[in-house]
Amino acid sequence: xxxxxxxxxxxxxxxxxxxxxxxxxxxxxxxxxxxxxxxxxxxxxxxxxxxxxxxxxxxxxxxxxxxxxxxxxxxxxxxxxxxxxxxxxxxxxxxxxxxxxxxxxxxxxxxxxxxxxxxxxxxxxxxxxxxxxxxxxxxxxxxxxxxxxxxxxxxxxxxxxxxxxxxxxxxxxxxxxxxxxxxxxxxxxxxxxxxxxxxxxxxxxxxxxxxxxxxxxxxxxxxxxxxxxxxxxxxxxxxxxxxxxxxxxxxxxxxxxxxxxxxxxxxxxxxxxxxxxxxxxxxxxxxxxxxxxxxxxxxxxxxxxxxxxxxxxxxxxxxxxxxxxxxxxxxxxxxxxxxxxxxxxxxxxxxxxxxxxxxxxxxxxxxxxxxxxxxxxxxxxxxxxxxxxxxxxxxxxxxxxxxxxxxxxxxxxxxxxxxxxxxxxxxxxxxxxxxxxxxxxxxxxxxxxxxxxxxxxxxxxxxxxxxxxxxxxxxxxxxxxxxxxxxxxxxxxxxx
Ligand code: NAD
Numbered sequence: 161x162x163x164x165x166x167x168x169x170x171x172x173x174x175x176x177x178x179x180x181x182x183x184x185x186x187x188x189x190x191x192x193x194x195x196x197x198x199x200x201x202x203x204x205x206x207x208x209x210x211x212x213x214x215x216x217x218x219x220x221x222x223x224x225x226x227x228x229x230x231x232x233x234x235x236x237x238x239x240x241x242x243x244x245x246x247x248x249x250x251x252x253x254x255x256x257x258x259x260x261x262x263x264x265x266x267x268x269x270x271x272x273x274x275x276x277x278x279x280x281x282x283x284x285x286x287x288x289x290x291x292x293x294x295x296x297x298x299x300x301x302x303x304x305x306x307x308x309x310x311x312x313x314x315x316x317x318x319x320x321x322x323x324x325x326x327x328x329x330x331x332x333x334x335x336x337x338x339x340x341x342x343x344x345x346x347x348x349x350x351x352x353x354x355x356x357x358x359x360x361x362x363x364x365x366x367x368x369x370x371x372x373x374x375x376x377x378x379x380x381x382x383x384x385x386x387x388x389x390x391x392x393x394x395x396x397x398x399x400x401x402x403x404x405x406x407x408x409x410x411x412x413x414x415x416x417x418x419x420x421x422x423x424x425x426x427x428x429x430x431x432x433x434x435x436x437x438x439x440x441x442x443x444x445x446x447x448x449x450x451x452x453x454x455x456x457x458x459x460x461x462x463x464x465x466x467x468x469x470x471x472x473x474x475x476x477x478x479x480x481x482x483x484x485x486x487x488x489x490x491x492x493x494x495x496x497x498x499x500x501x502x503x504x505x506x507x508x509x510x511x512x513x514x515x516x517x518x519x520x521x522x523x524x525x526x527x528x529x530x531x532x533x534x535x536x537x538x539x540x541x542x543x544x545x546x547x548x549x550x551x552x553x554x555x556x557x558x559x560x561x562x563x564x565x566x567x568x569x570x571x572x573x574x575x576x577x578x579x580x581x582x583x584x585x586x587x588x589x590x591x592x593x594x595x596x597x598x599x600x601x602x603x604x605x606x607x608x609x610x611x612x613x614x615x616x617x618x619x620x621x622x623x624x625x626x627x628x629x630x631x632x633x634x635x636x637x638x639x640x641x642x643x644x645x646x647x648x649x650x651x652x653x654x655x656x
Contacts, residue, residue, distance in 0.1 A: 169492065173262040176361060182213035184363040184378040186226035187371070192216050198353045198380065203269035203500045204490040204539040212356050214381040220348070220389050223377035227319040227346035228395045230374030235316045235344035239299075242342060243291035248369040250287040253280070253362070260361055264330050265491040267357040269499035269540070270454055272492050282619070283334040286638070289621040293643050294342035309654040314647035316344035317421075318397035321390040323383065323411065324359070325403040326352035326502055327457040327561075332402050332425075333359050335637040341375065343646035345398065349378045350387045354503055356380050383407065392418045398646065401425070404559075405585075405630045412633075423634025423645070425459075426627055427559045428587030431580040432462035432616060433570075433602060436471045438592035440478055442614060446590070447565065448482035450616040452498045452544055456563035457506065459631075460588035462616045464556055465546075465567045466579050472569045476546070480526050483544040489533045500540040501562060507540040510562030514545060517555030517566070522547040528564055551579050559585070573602060580606055587631035590616040609636060 182191035191213035200210040215223075234242070253260060261275040270279070303310040320340045324332050329351060337347045351359040359378055366376050379386050391399050391414045399422040401411045408426040415422035432450075434443045450461045467475050491499035501507040507530075514528050528545030532538075544563040547555050555566045570576040580589060590612040593599040603611040609627040612618045619625065619638070626636020635645045 169262060169266070170258060172256070172259040173266070176259065176263065176364075177210045177357070180213075181210055181357075181360055183215040183219045183223065183380050184360065184367075184376070185219060185223045186377065187367050187373040190215065190219055190222070192219050198356065200267065200355075200357060202266055203502050204492075204536045204541075206538040209266055210357060212360070212380050215379040215386055216381070217385065217389055219381075220379050220386055220393070223348045223379045224319055224390075224393050224395050226374035227348050227377050230372060231316075231318050231346045234346055234372060234375050237344070239294040239342070239344070242344065243295050245369060245371055246287050246291035246338065246342060249362075249366050249371070250284045250291070252365040252369045253284050253287070256361075256365060260330065260358060262492065263361055264358045265499070267355045268327065268329065268454070268502050269491045271496045271499050272494065273496065274453065279328065279331050283331050285621060286331075286334045287338050290338045290342040290643060293640060297640060297643065299647060303651075305653075307656045309656060311652050312649050313652050314644065314649050316646060317648050318345065319395055320345045320347050320398040320400065320646065321350070321393070321396040322347060322399075323350045323387045323390065323401045323403065324352055326354040327454060327459070329355045330358040330362070333362060336400050336402065337376070339637075339642045340398070340400075340646040343643055345646055346375050347377065348390060348396070349376070350383070350390055351378065351380065353380070353382055387411075388414060391415050391420065391422070394418070396420055399423070408632065421634075424632040425637065426587075426630060426632040427585065428459045428461070428627065428631050429464060429557070429559045429583055429585040430460055430462040430588045430590070430616070431464040431466055431606075432590045432592065433576045433580065434465065434467040434471070434475055435591070435593040435595070435598065436468040437594045438471070439594060439614070440471060440475050443592040444475060444478035444482050446592075446614075446616045448479050448486070448544075451563050451565050452483070452486045453617065455498055455501055456544075457502060457561050458617070460610065460617065462588070462590055463560060463565045464579075465565050466576050467567060467569055468576075469569045469571055472567070476525060476548075476567065480546060483526060483546065486544060488531055488541060488543065490536050490539075498544070498563065500536070501542065502540070504540055506561060507542060510542065510560055510564060513555055513558070513560045513562075514547070514564065517547050517553050520549075520553050522549040522553050522555055522566070525567065528562070551582055557583050573598070577602065577605055584630045586628035588612065588616070590614075
């Protein structure tokens with residue numbers, strides 16, 4: 161019996177993994193060259209779990225053409241009819257809840273307690289939220305201008321391209337494409353090569369839910385071939401990229417040259433300010449959870465812990481106890497709190513950062529070590545780590561993307577804010593204090609897309625989520641603004 165069988169992978173999940181996977185174009189599965197495949201591993205064991213045929217330039221062209229042709233009918237449907245398709249997709253995800261949760265856990269290495277408790281249901285909520293929003297929000301706005309009948313008339317763009325990273329493939333897919341679809345656009349998706357499985361499963365369910373041909377297309381393959389061709393294709397009218405700041409700059413450039421409007425959801429290096437009057441148990445709970453959730457491979461996690469000097473020792477003691485208590489194991493095991501890194505490459509990146517950080521003088525309060533949980537001896541596991549030192553250290557300044565935090569101390573509010581703003585990321589920060597006036601004041605002053613009080617990782621539909629500076633531009637996700645972002649405004653006016 162292999163490790164997966166021991167984990168009781170369901171028959172439905174196994175059947176999907178064993179099926180002939182590739183790109184999804186015009187409601188058909190496409191495998192242009194069965195020899196050219198991405199081999200998908202379970203990062204907990206390194207066992208091969210699936211083989212996904214890569215698309216090529218022709219696959220991409222066919223996908224964009226299919227989306228272009230489908231746009232005419234899809235965009236002309238009343239919003240309420242598109243909402244029916246979207247709700248059917250949400251129903252299908254609910255019916256296949258266990259399967260999609262297993263696929264996502266297995267592909268990324270995520271703890272199943274998190275996929276079942278957060279990723280999958282929150283993604284379903286996204287579909288229902290935008291389906292309902294699109295039926296309720298007016299596309300047109302009348303303008304009160306003297307001697308004129310005038311309005312803003314909003315129409316969908318056409319083919320929207322999406323490029324996604326490997327860390328939250330299912331959630332980011334839905335956060336991205338659902339508002340675009342609800343607004344009447346058609347989509348071409350390039351998932352990460354490392355973790356394409358839940359995207360392909362969603363495409364399969366969309367087909368079963370009756371989505372018309374060409375409305376949803378997925379092209380598998382590398383960023384350099386498929387991703388870069390997508391963001392400069394002349395029939396793509398809107399682009400959205402989620403991923404690293406470095407690649408985001410390249411995509412922004414490519415879209416600029418092709419004059420394709422583009423939004424960028426990029427990396428982060430979140431800060432958490434812990435004041436001496438904070439509830440330290442709460443802060444320790446929230447911040448230990450932040451760096452172990454999805455094994456710290458979370459763009460908005462808080463990895464810079466900026467703690468007031470007088471409580472640094474007490475906070476450290478509490479948070480280290482919490483980090484040591486996290487149960488590390490196979491993502492599909494029900495009692496696992498933290499799975500492995502998603503890939504060997506990411507594991508080595510984290511280890512290299514810790515080594516460099518320590519060589520630069522950081523103290524390892526809790527050192528990150530490679531682990532080999534029983535049954536997962538070859539997997540990419542490591543324990544959480546906490547370094548401390550001053551804010552010039554590389555581990556304070558750069559995104560590490562692992563279960564690792566860096567603690568530094570401050571004397572007063574101004575010094576804490578100066579440390580927050582000493583680097584240019586601006587995705588998500590938090591402030592912990594029982595003095596709510598102070599907490600609100602500090603939250604207002606932090607230059608960042610999302611600032612949370614006495615919590616870290618706060619998400620809700622209706623609460624816009626996006627980044628500034630190195631963390632992105634162009635709108636964010638999860639709110640009515642996101643929906644309007646996929647509608648192009650034009651004016652209609654008649655002099656009276
Ligand atoms: P990445 O930038 O390396 O890759 C992201 C995607 O871009 C992949 O699909 C990749 O194939 C593709 N790509 C790579 N080069 C390309 C090119 N030249 N042209 C077009 N596409 C290209 O990022 P990653 O390692 O997959 O993901 C981790 C990063 O994503 C982290 O920095 C993380 O913070 C960020 N992220 C941000 C958010 C957010 O909402 N702001 C969410 C999740 C992840």
